[in-house]
Amino acid sequence: MATGRTHRPATRSRGIPEATVARLPLYLRALTALSERSVPTVSSEELATAAGVNSAKLRKDFSYLGSYGTRGVGYDVEYLVYQISRELGLTQDWPVVIVGIGNLGAALANYGGFASRGFRVAALIDADPAMAGKPVAGLPVRHTDELESIITDNDVSIGVIATPAGAAQQVCDRLVAAGVTSILNFAPTVLSVPEGVDVRKVDLSIELQILAFHEQRKAGEETTSAQEPAAAVQPRSGAAVRTPAAGRAAGKGPDGDVPAVMPA
Amino acid sequence: MATGRTHRPATRSRGIPEATVARLPLYLRALTALSERSVPTVSSEELATAAGVNSAKLRKDFSYLGSYGTRGVGYDVEYLVYQISRELGLTQDWPVVIVGIGNLGAALANYGGFASRGFRVAALIDADPAMAGKPVAGLPVRHTDELESIITDNDVSIGVIATPAGAAQQVCDRLVAAGVTSILNFAPTVLSVPEGVDVRKVDLSIELQILAFHEQRKAGEETTSAQEPAAAVQPRSGAAVRTPAAGRAAGKGPDGDVPAVMPA
């Protein structure tokens, strides 16, 4: 029972660091914009600024791909677009399925950024029989019953899960059993997948919580950190210390946003 | 002209590492699930499994918060829920605005995970006059003209941008000018913000591209990496090397998904 990992330990084969892989799409996007403006070459400094990183990092990243620049000149935009696309595997077509066609699933289906990068939405799948046949983003929604045949018939290896949290693991299991080996998970749950299956997760709530942390620090600085936790006080006791705030934060409300935890 | 950074250099004040901060919401979610099942205590091993990390990392993370566990026993679930909530700033209310009420914006507005964690959707804002007044997730959509007054009146410090890429920077500028200091950006653009403003970004396409990279490697391994880039060959030349694939990958299509790049 392998626990869902967000990314692989490290990319051993020919060894491009994971951090570098995660930035390649940023470079690609900036380069694509330059390409559309017919800019022929770009320096590491310019491209780094456009991508929001510093130039040393960019050059180091590119050094893992090969020597694609020209000293004294910079990088050929079109050539680099191709090299990065190839490295990312975007020069081939990736059929994907989206499971769970609620608000988010529909948003994903309509998202234009997929098609232009080699991702083709092979099917939209939902468990609600009332949804079946309804067109979303120009595609008829298919029922979950067809999941396995859709995967097989279209050689789908990438699945997107946009279901409620409660259904995510089950959907994941079916996707994996049918042959999917990469999963992008929008459900707020930790997915368990077998070895060899990659899971990446996007969690809207987590991102906001991280922002809230920093926001709180900012507010604290203004007032010279008056309500600092006071780490020295050590408010330990033993039994359950429950406060009104804890009750709220525990989210007893109708959330439906809780992973199916299974402690050993 | 500060380039948009995804996260701060490091959290100096009282020094909780950024990597730890990013995991606190995972722990909180797992703990909330345990709390709902009325589990009184949990060991680092159990909680780590539920959160999808290893126990050494979890204990190290918690050590930055203080000594909240009991040796030989584990952690009190309710107490830890409260401590982490407080550390993340979730024991207070954070009014947020969502700008751009398309598919994605509507999905975010309907997302249940916000309210239960101290985030309150203060307003939904869209530039389309036809949307104004329409109810989405129980709230009437407000027009962009009202953006500044909404921010001020509701003391909003966190903004969510779900507009098309082309509008994102402008919306960002207005949010910041009106007093927002944390931004969650769903538009596929690098945002420029002044010092002191935090930007986190969620990019659906980037996540898929990272998956494609690993997926390609998997496929390559099966066939003993027959189509490996051949780093030794160095296919350098100088002028624009354009291939059919590069043209496609450059995304000349009707994408609308390109950041407004501004090279120095």
Add this chain to the structure above:
DNA sequence: TAGATTGTTAATCGATTAACAATC
């Protein structure tokens, strides 16, 4: 007490960055 589990140490690993020699 004996068993269990935390909190911390220290070693290791990976990522970032500045600086500069190589070279177009």
Add this chain to the structure above:
DNA sequence: TAGATTGTTAATCGATTAACAATC
């Protein structure tokens, strides 16, 4: 050639992990 800019080195920094003493 002189100027510009890459590709790489080496130092630094931050994150992860295993191991275990402290202690409930």
